[in-house]
Amino acid sequence: MPVSMPEGPASLLVVDDEEPIRAALARYLTQAGYKVSTAASGEEALAILGRQKIAGMLLDVRMPGVSGIDLVPQALELEPHLAILMLTAVTDATTAALCMQRGAFEYLIKPIDLVDLGRALERAMRRRATQMETAQVNQWLKEEVAIRAAEVRRERATLERVTIATLEVLVNALEAKDPFSRGHSARVADLSAMIASELQLSDEDIEVIRTAGRLHDIGKIGIREEILAKQGPLTPPEYEHVKDHVIIGTQILAPLAHLHNAIVCIRSHHERWDGDGYPDGLTGEDIPLGARILGIAEIFDALTTSRPYQEKMPANFAVDRIRDLAGVAVDPAVFAGLEAVIARRNTLVFLEDNDPA
Structure with missing residues (x-):
């Protein structure tokens, strides 16, 4: 048949x-x-x-x-x-x-x-x-495996976004206690991302650096509040205590494997080009590039934001001040990226100010 x-x-x-x-x-x-x-x-x-x-x-x-x-x-x-x-x-x-x-x-x-x-x-x-x-x-x-894998990736991405958003809430709550530091992490994140883009880093690396910028000071949760709120200069012991925030931040974020690359940047964002930074005393290109970018963005934000002990500095003056640190505290190539970003930003502001509309 x-x-x-x-x-x-x-x-x-x-x-x-x-x-x-x-x-x-x-x-x-x-x-x-x-x-x-x-x-x-x-x-x-x-x-x-x-x-x-x-x-x-x-x-x-x-x-x-x-x-x-x-x-x-x-x-x-x-x-x-x-x-x-x-x-x-x-x-x-x-x-x-x-x-x-x-x-x-x-x-x-x-x-x-x-x-x-x-x-x-x-x-x-x-x-x-x-x-x-x-x-x-x-x-x-x-097809089923591909669908499930895609679902798992979406769920993981959603969980990662929720995790980062939750951590940002903690950072924002910490900064809200001090009117002088309010919005600091968001500004550092945005400026760092712009510098990374100027240096032609990949989109993935730019987002890692942006995330690191948002969370770079989360370790200050472990710093005594009276020291964070202090209006005058810190004593040497107080400064040593504040320096612990990069280690504390690394420890807080360590269980979150998807933030590994951002954690590397966070740990080293207070390193200096000449090796006099902390916590590891790294020098030059031994410092992760993302950390070098965060470090210069944080210096710029500190100079251009009003503090109890200093007046707000205009952006072009801050760039001139940081230029003196190129090759000493900051990476000269990263400084060039910052300079280009700020020059472009100032040009946009000039054009807006002269818009007849």
Whole structure:
């Protein structure tokens, strides 16, 4: 009994250069209920496979032109689930076995017993159906895995955003206690991101630096409030205590693996180019670039923000002051980035001030 496809009887292709064999096989298979096409050569078979859906192929091993052994991989490239049965003489059994290694299902030795042919076709069609079902299941599983992976990534991204937002609330609450530092972290974050962009860092690195800027002072949660609120200069012991905020911040954020790169920047944003900074006394390019950017942005914000012990400094004066620190406290290349950003910002302000509207 022939195996039927969901859309009707299975379509078979008989490929043999001997017309009597083609005709006999086509007649038998048609009577058995299959839909049969025939080809006298490998080239003709490929043409048929290219224009119509074929479920199974009976293929002679030895043919002029494209041989059966060469036709197998070409046919499977056109129709990956094609069930191929090789037709061979007794002396070609080794060649037929090689065809099976290339993807053929079975081989039948001429003269062909029609009962054996019918059984072999049924086995081949069932095997083909199983292969197609397995492929569909594998594709479904692959799609499901991809969907779940995408969902996990979205959930992780949402969790990371919520985590950062929660930490920012803590920073904002800390800064809200001091009118002189209110908004400091947000300004440092924005300026740092602009400098990073000026230095042509990747979008990913820019966002890491922006995040580090928002959270760079979170360690001040562990600093005594009377020291943070002190109006005058700090004593040496008090200053040493304040310096602990970078370590405390690193410890607070350490469990959050997705903030690893930002934590590296936060820990080192008080390092100096000449090695006189803290906490590790790093020098030059041993200081992470993101930390060098945060450090110069923080200096600029400190100079351009009113403090109990100093007046607010105009932006161009602050740049001139920091220029004296290039190569000493700050990275000269990062200073060049800051200078370009502030010059562009001042140009925009000038244009806005002169807008006739």
